[in-house]
Each structure stands twice: as C-alpha cells, then as structure tokens.
Amino acid sequence: MQKGFTLVELLVVVAISAVITMAAGTVIIRIYSESERSSERLTASQQVQNAGFWLKGDASEAQAIMLDDPETITITELVTLVWYGWDNKIYRAAYTLENSGGLKKLMRRYSIDGGSPQVTFVADSIVEASTSAGWDGYILTLNITAQVGDQDAARIYQVKPRPLII
Helix, strand or coil: CCCCCCHHHHHHHHHHHHHHHHHHHHHHHHHHHHHHHHHHHHHHHHHHHHHHHHHHHHHHHCCEEECCCHHHCCCEEEEEEEEECCCCCEEEEEEEEEEECEEEEEEEEEEECCCCCEEEEEEEEECHHHCEEEECCCCEEEEEEEEECCEEEEEEEEECCCCCCC
C-alpha cells in the first residue's frame, strides 16, 4: 500500500489555501486604504487647527479688522488684523491665501510700525471657496476648510477682539 495524498486531497488543500490568501489580501488592502484615509483626515484637521491657532491669537489682540485691505490688493486676502502694542507700536497681521497647486496656502504677513513684513507659512491645502472671514463689528467669524486627498476638515472659529482703548 502506498502512502501519500491523492490528487483530490491536494486540490482541496490548494483551493482552501487560495481562499485564505485572497481573504488575507483583501483585509490587508482594506487596512492600508483605511490607514491612508485616516492619515489624510488627520492632516487636513491639523491644517485647520494650525490656521485657527494663528488666527485666534492675532484676532484676540486685534483692535481693527479689515476684510478688504488695500495694501494686499494683489493677493487673495482672508483678513487683516491691526492692534496697538504696549510699546505704542502698531502691529499688523495680514492673512492671505496663495497658490499651491489647486488648493491654497495660508500665509501670515506680520509687520511692526509699517516695517517690511515677515512672511510665515501657517497652513496648507486650504479650500479657498469654503474659507472665509466675517466681521459684524463685534465678533470675527472664521470659516476654515482644508482638504488632503479626498478627506476634508472644516471648523468655524469665533473670536471677540479686544476693544480699542483711547
């Protein structure tokens, strides 16, 4: 009597192995794609938080808010914030949206007493059509949206600037 596997037994083992391999492959591909989407969502959220951090910091100091600043006419401006410091100097922070492929970069142009501005990168992947600033004379409302891949994050910030004391 010969010992070993028959052809049918080998075919059954190969078929079961193929099913297990396909199932494992599907799970691995799914985990990879979910991980990538999660990473994109996190990156978009971080860009919105970065923008909020910078804008809220300057807006809480601001004593004058301009949504249409004549000094930034050549650049798409989001908002310009102006305030007087404890040292009697005039501080100005203009937030602009600049080209970065299809989406925009949010840049901060910060100057003191009309000096040359220091330009700081604030956030990337900003969706211009969904990002805006509104000023009702009392509260500054900032709508910020970032998109990375097919994931996006949006947040509304409301800041009450400090009053102008003369």
